[in-house]
Amino acid sequence: MSFNDDARLDGSRVKRRGRGRTVGVAGGGIGIVGLIAVFLISQATGVNVSGLLGGGTGSGAAQPLDGGDLSSECTTGAQANESIDCRMVGAATSLNTYWGTEAPALGVTDYRTPDFFLFSGSTDTGCGGATSATGPFYCPPDEALFVDTDFFEQLRSQFGASGGPLAQMYVVGHEWGHHIQQLTGAFDRADRSDTGPGSDTIRLEVQADCYAGAWVGSASTIQDADGVTFLEPVTEQQVADALDAAAAVGDDRIQSASGGQVDPDTWTHGSAEQRQKWFETGRSQGATACDTFSVPTDRL
Numbered sequence: 525m526s527f528n529d530d531a532r533l534d535g536s537r538v539k540r541r542g543r544g545r546t547v548g549v550a551g552g553g554i555g556i557v558g559l560i561a562v563f564l565i566s567q568a569t570g571v572n573v574s575g576l577l578g579g580g581t582g583s584g585a586a587q588p589l590d591g592g593d594l595s596s597e598c599t600t601g602a603q604a605n606e607s608i609d610c611r612m613v614g615a616a617t618s619l620n621t622y623w624g625t626e627a628p629a630l631g632v633t634d635y636r637t638p639d640f641f642l643f644s645g646s647t648d649t650g651c652g653g654a655t656s657a658t659g660p661f662y663c664p665p666d667e668a669l670f671v672d673t674d675f676f677e678q679l680r681s682q683f684g685a686s687g688g689p690l691a692q693m694y695v696v697g698h699e700w701g702h703h704i705q706q707l708t709g710a711f712d713r714a715d716r717s718d719t720g721p722g723s724d725t726i727r728l729e730v731q732a733d734c735y736a737g738a739w740v741g742s743a744s745t746i747q748d749a750d751g752v753t754f755l756e757p758v759t760e761q762q763v764a765d766a767l768d769a770a771a772a773v774g775d776d777r778i779q780s781a782s783g784g785q786v787d788p789d790t791w792t793h794g795s796a797e798q799r800q801k802w803f804e805t806g807r808s809q810g811a812t813a814c815d816t817f818s819v820p821t822d823r824l
């Protein structure tokens with residue numbers, strides 16, 4: 525998925541985030557993966573398991589919390605094709621434009637741009653402390669995405685996804701989807717302590733996958749203020765990469781890859797097949813087709 529070199533990016537809401545006091549793990553955040561069992565527990569229960577994860581223990585601020593935004597560093601599509609950080613800015617600019625237009629169709633009358641923090645190592649959030657082990661996530665009280673771009677390497681090495689640019693942007697699109705759920709109220713309505721087949725937690729996650737797909741399906745028509753489209757048309761190979769990433773972060777794949785038993789009752793994000801299916805639903809039918817809360821469990 526390539527950006528048009530001349531597309532103008534807006535990096536004002538994408539900021540670098542330094543390390544703060546780390547107080548517990550981001551149990552209130554909602555991520556792309558169930559990752560490992562302890563995080564799965566923390567996500568489901570909100571129990572503080574930072575000790576288990578080897579999270580920080582209140583060390584002093586090594587970097588300032590606010591590392592500044594990327595508005596001067598990433599201004600064009602050409603830069604988004606070159607660096608991961610600018611690709612995040614490019615994805616954010618395109619997503620923000622898309623949802624600014626699309627959100628009203630989901631009943632959102634006051635669309636707000638989320639903040640978007642790039643961090644490495646660990647950082648504080650309104651959902652608790654986050655480490656790289658958390659994976660990318662959205663924190664509702666902050667209305668912000670938190671992405672450690674090292675995760676994309678992990679996606680390749682640990683989860684076996686091909687991890688191309690569209691796979692990276694699928695991850696951003698998924699987390700942005702959680703922001704949309706914050707705005708539609710789906711997030712507040714859901715019972716997020718529930719896991720397993722048909723649970724609200726899985727319905728939220730596959731809906732975020734569907735929203736990511738909806739954006740990808742329209743991405744090559746979304747334009748900057750000068751009428752330059754941000755992204756070139758998506759190729760089938762790139763879609764395959766994104767689907768591959770969606771499958772790689774399916775709970776079944778993660779559980780078997782981490783040597784554990786595949787136990788659907790503990791799932792929080794859905795199977796590889798479910799995640800791919802909903803991504804494709806969004807891509808082919810748009811965001812209004814993403815009503816994952818109204819389908820029976822066996823059609824999820």
Ligand SMILES: [Zn+2]
Nearest residue numbers: 554555556732
């Ligand atoms: Zn998620």
